[in-house]
Amino acid sequence: MSTVIHKPSPFQRLMPLLKGFDGPLAFGIFLLACAGLLTMYSSGFANGARFFDHGRNMLIAGFIMFVVAQIPPQRLMAFAVPLYTVGVALLVAVALFGLTKKGARRWLNVGVVIQPSEIMKIAMPLMLAWWFQKREGQLRPLDFLVAGLLLIVPVALIVRQPDLGTAILVLSAGMAVIFFAGLSWWLIVPPILMGVVGVGLVVFFEPTLCADGFRWPILHDYQQQRICTLLDPSRDPLGKGFHIIQGMIAIGSGGFWGKGFMQGTQTHLDFIPERTTDFVFAAFGEEFGLIGNLMLIAAFIFLILRGLAIAVEGPTLFARLLAGSVTLSLFIYAFVNMGMVSGMLPVVGVPLPFISYGGTAMVTLGLGLGILMSVAKAKQLVQS
Template identity: 55%
Template sequence: MIKRRLWQRFVAHLDPVLLTLLGLLLLVSLVVIYSASGGNWFRVLAQMTNILVACAALWIVANMPLHYLMRAAVPAYLLGMVLLIAVAFFGEITNGARRWLNIGVTTIQPSELMRIAVPLMMAWYFEKHEAMLTLKNYFVATLLLLLPVALIARQPDLGTAILIAASGFYVLFLAGISWRIMLTFLVIIMASTPFAWSTLHDYQRHRIMMLLDPAQDALGRGYHTIQAIIAVGSGGIFGKGYLNGTQAHLDFLPERTTDFIFAVYSEEFGLLGNIVLVSLYLFVIARGFVITANASTYFTRLMAGSITLTFFTYAFVNMGMVSGILPVVGVPLPLISYGGTSMVTLLLGFGMLMSIHTHKKLVQT
């Protein structure tokens, strides 16, 4: 009886439907990474370690009362901003980008923290001003979003900047920003495109040009896109079979365990496998929307909706990038690609979703 009660307390704040769907995606991750790495068990075990750490983070956050999440909003945002500023001055340069900060015992990528901290901060801000939202409030919230996005884009890390901008936009949208304001912003963005193009780094402009015609530099900047498209197309309807993909196993496909792992999956499992994978993603997103619709407060609705829509953006951008319909921006396939930082960030978000679902009443502080 005691063991049963302990087990019930352990799983009390875990949503079984969402947990099952996430578990299936994580299982797919281990299976595909084994193939993409050429049967490298050390890479698989490293991914299992990443998953265990991320699941521990999910459980901790899922058991965290909602007023604790609200309390964490401002400190997390301020800490993230301080770390981003520190990266700008003292960050380590790798492959021409200054994204990592050495804190002695390890190196961290502060931009990953902002994937959670930015929508959390914006949701907290709108919660505090829910009674009377004005144009000023939307302006302040937009400023809270643009500051970290500008610092991250400057590193440069366009992929992460786009994802954080998307997560913040979703909070603005769910908070009820008017269509006229959104259309005004869209017109301003379109009008500033020539200026924005001139501020891009050379490699970013080349990536956009490669989207239009990757064959113009087939062995250089267009190589990633061409090889990924070949892998996806050669899978056909049924795929070539597990461990039988030629693009990956003959070393044609670069970054095959991280950004381009979807190409490995598509080649081996084909269109039918893609339908299964996309269905899993859609079920996760649908469950997220159910939790969002049933959220009990303004803060939790904004946060749950942003987490769900940002997860959709992750998947859409990566699949579009690998399929050749979007430029290469270095976004991993969520819960499938190898990597610890992204895995922890994503499962932290799902831990928040589970907390929102199981802690119905928000205690005001």
């Protein structure tokens, strides 16, 4: 009697790996990925390689997301301390003998040129989530103080490079973990009020603070110029204010319905600086108008709400804190990029997730989304 051996097909072998993937989250990712490819085809048309490179970067990020999603959140805890330690050590190495480009020392040559600050976008929330998980049920004020020190060390090293955009992202990722861990509102509200008052004072005394020869303490000259240019772009319309002015012109000229796909004059006549990276939202707004911008914002809101829902239902404190931090980081990315392109925030190097060109940022995005998928899968396994 012969034995019949059933050999599973590749699809049948793949199904257990796909089981537990969060459908709504995957749908939101798909929508934004399509928007990114469409925008890159138009804004990067003069450089045809940009579209194909963007697609390749998305595939790499998707593969990373798929792999990370297979790792249970509790196993991710094992990477927290080593990744944080390596990240801080590399930041110190950058400060000592990093590569300097355009006045900033942000890169390190280790056979290949890397930017260690990118590692901290994931290492920081991992480390703080690990720290609070180890102290679950017995948190004291001292634990929050230690968490603050763990956060401020890499942020200070990144600010020193200087790289204000990445520092803001790392700081926001860490603060999200500390906030979700239960930081008292009495400690949160005063800095916010101080920030609001500070902004009001800067706006009120803008003529004096932005006068030629006046130097602000702490900030670098270029950072001061960015703030002053935000308050009055016409101060230097062909220099520092050019980015903001052209971004606002492009978005405004799109009107309600937009000029149409591939029809953006500001984009294709090279008036928008960095139209495939930091200012890609201006190119999108010109061609798809207000209705397109609202749809893009709605897609981001859908993704962020889904991420928060996954965080709330995480099976452990570590999973909840990590998923919440990753989700709020996505919000900060989108909010800061759209705000600076629209002339509401100073210009900093923050990409728009899925839409902006950039391999390193896309890999970081894939890692973050993989963590969200991992938490979602762990939640479904616990429920079943």
